[in-house]
Amino acid sequence: MKYMLLIYAGAADENGGADEGLFEDWMAYDKEVKDAGIFVSGESLADLVTATTVRVDPDGERTVTDGPFAETRELLGGFYVIDVPDLDAALDWAARCPGARGSGAMVVRPVADFGV
Numbered sequence: 001m002k003y004m005l006l007i008y009a010g011a012a013d014e015n016g017g018a019d020e021g022l023f024e025d026w027m028a029y030d031k032e033v034k035d036a037g038i039f040v041s042g043e044s045l046a047d048l049v050t051a052t053t054v055r056v057d058p059d060g061e062r063t064v065t066d067g068p069f070a071e072t073r074e075l076l077g078g079f080y081v082i083d084v085p086d087l088d089a090a091l092d093w094a095a096r097c098p099g100a101r102g103s104g105a106m107v108v109r110p111v112a113d114f115g116v
Helices: 024-034 087-096
Strands: 001-007 039-044 052-056 062-066 073-081 103-110
Touching: 001 087, 024 039, 024 087, 073 087, 087 103
Parallel strands: none
Antiparallel strands: 001 073, 001 103, 039 073, 052 062
16 A cells, blocks of 8 residues: 655754755665665655745635745655555654654655546
8 A cells, every 4th residue: 555654844944944864864764665665756845945835716816925834833845655565564664764753753644546
């Protein structure tokens, strides 16, 4: 079953980036996921200052603003999609991720299968 591991940092630094884990830790985790044969896809997102938010009101009018302006201190930094047997395995892989350490958090969600 496929699961998306959403990587959240506890806060953004002054440049809109996150300071969770060493580069070497991330590279080792990435290699471990790929070597285990469970990697489906994954990406790191650009710094928060590059984000743009689009909203459409009930009349269909589009509003575009810089940044996400979310009412949260957490910053979505990237994701992995993995293919593992069950939720317990997905949780184990999420706990191994450097993004789960310190003020970071991992959100694990099953990928919907519409049978298409």
